[in-house]
Amino acid sequence: MRIGINGFGRSGRAVLRRELRAGLDTDLDIVAVNDMTGADALAHLLKHDSTYGPLGLPDSASPGALEANGKTVAVLRYSTDPLISRDIVGDAASCVFDSAPNQASGDLVKVFGWYDNEWGYANRLVDMAQRMV
Numbered sequence: 001m002r003i004g005i006n007g008f009g010r011s012g013r014a015v016l017r018r019e020l021r022a023g024l025d026t027d028l029d030i031v032a033v034n035d036m037t038g039a040d041a042l043a044h045l046l047k048h049d050s051t052y053g054p055l056g057l058p059d060s061a062s063p064g065a066l067e068a069n070g071k072t073v074a075v076l077r078y079s080t081d082p083l084i085s086r087d088i089v090g091d092a093a094s095c096v097f098d099s100a101p102n103q104a105s106g107d108l109v110k111v112f113g114w115y116d117n118e119w120g121y122a123n124r125l126v127d128m129a130q131r132m133v
Contacts, residue, residue: 015122
């Protein structure tokens with residue numbers, strides 16, 4: 001399936017990074033990015049992400065073009081490790097259930113979960129597009 005990314009902000013870049021990092025035989029082909037910023041600035045933002053770190057793939061830009069060479073294992077995950085928010089950045093799961101702070105009292109249960117809003121969302125967008133293929 002050929003798809004375009006409308007806007008290359010945090011979520012748009014996360015979708016492209018997810019596809020480039022996956023290295024999977026996917027039926028998705030990202031063919032265009034729609035953004036008001038020039039291709040050279042977009043390439044720089046993709047390569048040097050302040051949250052997810054360097055992309056680690058060669059990329060280049062020319063007027064009007066951005067190029068980068070390039071399975072979701074789990075949507076939900078359970079962790080028994082002590083977690084802080086930084087531990088979840090870049091985790092593809094929609095939610096990581098944290099075992100330590102969970103509480104139960106009678107019929108009530110309180111469950112704590114962490115998620116990376118941008119990266120998890122980007123992965124769900126790609127999952128949805130792959131199902132549409």
